[in-house]
Every structure is written in C-alpha cells, then in structure tokens.
C-alpha cells in the first residue's frame with residue numbers, strides 16, 4: 001500500500017478500533033471478550049456495529065485509494081508510451097523517401113508525411129482537410145484510374161502508375177483500406193512513390209533491347225544471305241565438277257536430291273541432312289584431277305585406268321580437308337564408293353563401318369548413274385535400276401537404305 005492517503009485512512013480506522021478496545025478493557029477488565037460478544041444494551045450493540053464498520057470501511061477505502069493510484073500510474077505510463085510511439089511513427093513517416101497520406105472515404109487528407117508537404121508546398125498542419133487529388137494532382141476531381149476510387153469498390157489494395165506532367169515525374173500510387181474491429185473501412189493508406197529514375201532506366205533498357213534485336217535481325221539476314229551465297233557457290237562448284245564431262249551434267253544435284261529424300265524417309269536429323277546435302281554436291285570433287293579421256297572413254301576401262309578413277313574419293317577428301325567447316329563431310333566423300341559387303345573402295349569398309357550418310361549417297365549415286373546415259377552405254381532405264389538395287393541389296397547396298405529409297409520411289413510414282 002504505497003499511497004500515503006490510504007495508509008492514513010487505514011491508520012485512523014485501526015486507531016478508533018483500538019481506542020475503543022482500550023476503553024472497554026478499562027471498564028470491563030477480564031470481562032472484555034464477553035462484553036464484546038454479548039453487549040448489554042441496544043445502544044452498545046449499535047456502537048459495536050459502528051466501530052467494526054468504520055474499521056472495515058476505512059480498510060476498504062484505503063485499498064480502493066491505493067488501487068486508484070496504481071491505475072492512474074499505469075494510465076500515465078501507457079499514455080507516455082503511446083505518445084512516444086506516435087512520435088516515432090510520425091518521425092518514421094516523415095523520414096520516408098516517398099509520400100504517404102492517410103485519407104478518408106471522401107478523399108480528405110487525415111494526415112500526410114513531410115514528403116507530401118514538400119512536394120505540394122503545403123505545411124504539414126495545413127494538409128489535413130484538403131482533398132488528396134487537389135494537392136497532389138492539382139485537379140478538382142480524382143484522376144482517371146485512381147486506385148483509391150477502385151479500392152472504395154473492391155476494399156482491396158489497388159495501385160496504378162501515372163505520369164505527372166506538372167512535375168515531369170513518374171509515380172506509382174496505391175490505396176490500401178484500413179479496417180476497424182467491425183471490419184468497416186475507416187481510412188485509406190495512400191502512398192505515392194516516385195519511380196522516375198527506374199522508369200528512365202527501363203525506357204533506356206527497352207531502347208537497348210530493341211537495338212539489340214535489330215542487330216540480331218541484321219545478323220540473321222546477313223547470315224541467311226551468306227548461307228544462300230554458300231549454297232549457290234556449292235551448286236556452282238558442283239556444276240563445274242559435272243561440267244568436266246558432258247555425260248555427268250546435273251549428276252551431283254540429282255544425287256543430292258535422291259540422297260536427301262532417302263535420308264528424310266529414314267528420319268535423319270536436320271544437322272546430318274545438311275552434311276549430306278554438301279557431301280552430295282561435292283562427292284565427286286576428286287574427279288577434278290582425273291583425265292577427261294578416262295572419264296569420257298566410250299569403251300571399258302583398263303585395270304590401270306580404273307585404279308586412277310578409284311582414287312577420286314581420296315583426292316576429294318584431300319581437296320576438302322583444309323576447309324574447317326567441311327570436316328564432318330570428309331568421311332562421307334571418302335566412303336561414297338564403299339560396298340556393304342566390303343568389296344568397295346578405297347578402304348574396303350563393310351556394313352556399319354561405312355558412315356550411314358555415305359551408304360545413302362552410294363545408293364543415290366548408283367541410281368543416278370544407272371538412269372543416265374554414259375559414253376560406253378545408254379541408260380538402261382528406271383525399272384532396271386530399281387531391280388538392280390533390289391538384287392544388290394545386302395551385297396553392294398545397305399538393305400535399309402534400299403528399302404527407304406524404294407518406298408520413296410513408290411510414293412513418287414503413285415498418283416496423288
């Protein structure tokens with residue numbers, strides 16, 4: 001019991017009580033207890049009741065006084081803390097690098113931070129009561145796409161980006177409803193964030209990205225043009241190879257087309273198709289060093305002459321070797337005369353030892369040879385060529401390749 005008043009009240013209660021006890025003891029001596037329990041007269045009964053009541057009353061009063069004091073002390077501490085928290089909150093709000101307003105449902109500012117005050121030129125004390133759109137946007141009504149207006153409807157946080165022409169700045173503005181314990185909206189938190197720097201960086205990034213994509217487009221166009229030139233050169237080159245002899249005109253291009261058709265039928269991937277296309281156009285490049293008299297000889301070649309012809313795959317590989325981009329094509333050119341049974345040239349490879357693309361090229365090359373006129377014979381015809389492919393499937397040619405080619409030819413022949 002820390003209150004002096006409470007101690008005094010309780011003290012006087014006890015003082016009266018003990019004074020009466022002493023008084024009664026003086027009069028009744030050893031009969032005191034009996035007198036207290038069974039007072040003689042109605043007056044004494046009443047008097048005892050008053051004495052006891054004053055003792056109890058004074059103690060209850062003292063207790064209530066001390067409780068009141070404690071409550072007052074607690075209230076003062078809470079108020080102090082609340083004031084301190086309010087000061088901290090205001091200081092925090094004012095130190096924020098963006099604007100914050102607390103507004104009511106009618107767009108009236110309840111409180112705004114220092115940022116808003118500096119931005120609008122209106123003092124912190126004068127801001128409450130102003131409409132937020134008046135001080136921020138300088139308009140008589142809310143702006144289009146105003147997030148606060150939308151938040152009034154949705155009761156959710158809404159936000160929008162806008163450009164402030166007056167200040168030449170970009171802002172993100174949002175509105176978040178604040179609810180009371182009954183879940184009714186009592187106010188809105190309405191922050192305003194300056195994103196001008198970010199926006200300028202974003203725009204600059206966008207310009208850089210567009211410029212980058214334009215460069216990529218130019219590179220792609222240039223690459224495509226270069227690729228076209230590359231293929232045109234390859235075709236020109238293959239035409240030059242075939243032009244060595246009047247009998248092989250258009251041979252390389254036709255072989256390439258047959259080979260691509262077979263490869264597609266066999267499900268060869270696009271990377272290998274490109275290798276096959278180049279190999280098809282250049283497969284006989286080694287014949288550049290072979291004398292025309294041998295190539296155009298109307299009669300059967302001698303053993304020595306055929307030995308010279310058999311060198312053209314190796315010569316072709318040697319010619320193309322210095323070109324780095326054609327490394328994958330070299331084994332196809334070298335092995336395009338290898339037979340499935342191992343009796344071909346130049347390395348007498350067999351079956352799977354022969355690169356698959358070379359096996360395809362060999363079938364395409366043989367088919368075109370059999371369907372073209374030669375100095376020593378005229379073309380035996382397509383049917384003969386197909387029957388030869390069937391007959392030599394598994395010996396001269398890879399059966400899988402022959403099967404794929406026959407399917408392609410069947411499809412080409414059947415009416416669409």
Ligand SMILES: [Fe+2]
Pocket residue numbers: 283284312336337365
């Ligand atoms: Fe050849």
